Amino acid sequence: GEKAGLIPTRAWKRNVKGTKWQQGETLLAGIGQGFILATPLQMAVMISRLVNGGRLVVPSMTRTVVPFAGKPPEYTTPPSFKNMGVHASHLGLVRxxxxxxxxxxxxxxxxxxxxxxxxxxxxxxxxxxVRRISETERESGVLKNKELAWRERDHALFVGYAPLEIPKYAISVIVEHGGSGASTAAPVARDILLELQKRDPNSGSGAMQERREVRLEPEFQAKQFLREG
Structure with missing residues (x-):
């Protein structure tokens, strides 16, 4: 089965590591670093919950859908998931x-x-x-991925969803030792999400509205965006 993830707490560190929680570890946890562990499936579930109004989406797996007696398969109505109670404004800012x-x-x-x-x-x-960076290396300059042996290079990560207005697909891509998530993992996710939507007869509508709402003009400024959130 799938391995359990880990969101560390003060009690967890005290019981497992035998030491106190440090303030810096709160900052690390806030950006997904430190002791946090997650599988690709857990990250895809996280995205699906974020973009579906904070509902407690639970994944299910299907190997294949087989037509019966020559008839097209009948899909059951998706289950109704409970609301996690996350404030809508917080979800909107992340989205x-x-x-x-x-x-x-x-x-x-x-x-x-x-x-x-x-x-x-x-x-x-x-x-x-995937490797520990020594103080000496930090002082002299951290080596770039291309300067490292393949097994010491960073893993590339990307999580995403589509379409924008009414999300139907969530994705998590990890390229082992791929380096940059933007240049290695994101293009893989893009190709998959684009092909999924093109093959979906009900996709392709409604995406422009959310694009207008987030004001993605060329003069878009990140600081202004955060202030408006």
């Missing part, structure tokens, strides 16, 4: 930020965006450090 990551010229994954407006996606890039 707008994920739209900007991809579609704003200032976004980290702008080069990996979907250019067809009806298929726009949102998401977040990430980098997973």
């Amino acid at each position: 707008k930020a994920m739209v900007a990551v991809i579609n704003s010229p200032f976004g980290t994954a702008y080069k990996a965006r979907i250019k067809e407006p009806e298929f726009f996606m949102g998401g977040k890039t990430g980098t997973v450090q």
Whole structure:
């Protein structure tokens, strides 16, 4: 089965590590670093919960759908998931930020965006450090991924969703030792989400409205965006 993830707490560190929680660890946890652990599926579930109004989405797995007696398969109505109680304004801010990551010229994954407006996606890039950086290296200059052996290079990470207005697809991509999430993992997610939407007969509508709401003009400024959130 799937491994359990980990969101560390003061009690967890005291019981497992035998030491007190440090203030800096709160900052690290806030950006997904430190002791946090998550599987690709857990990250995809996280995105689906964020963009579906904070509902407690639970994934299910299907190997194949087989037509019966030559008839097309009948899909059951999706289950109704409980609301997690996260304030709508908080969810909206995160969702707008994920739209900007991809579609704003200032976004980290702008080069990996979907250019067809009806298929726009949102998401977040990430980098997973796999080696310890010594104080000596930090003082002399941290080595770039291309200067390292393959097994010492960072993992590339991207999580995303599409379409923007009424999300139907959530995705999590990890490229082991791929380096940058923006240049390595995001293009993979883009190709998958674009193809999914093109094959979906009910997709391709409603994406422009949210793009207008987050004001993705060329003069878009990240600081102004955060103030308005």
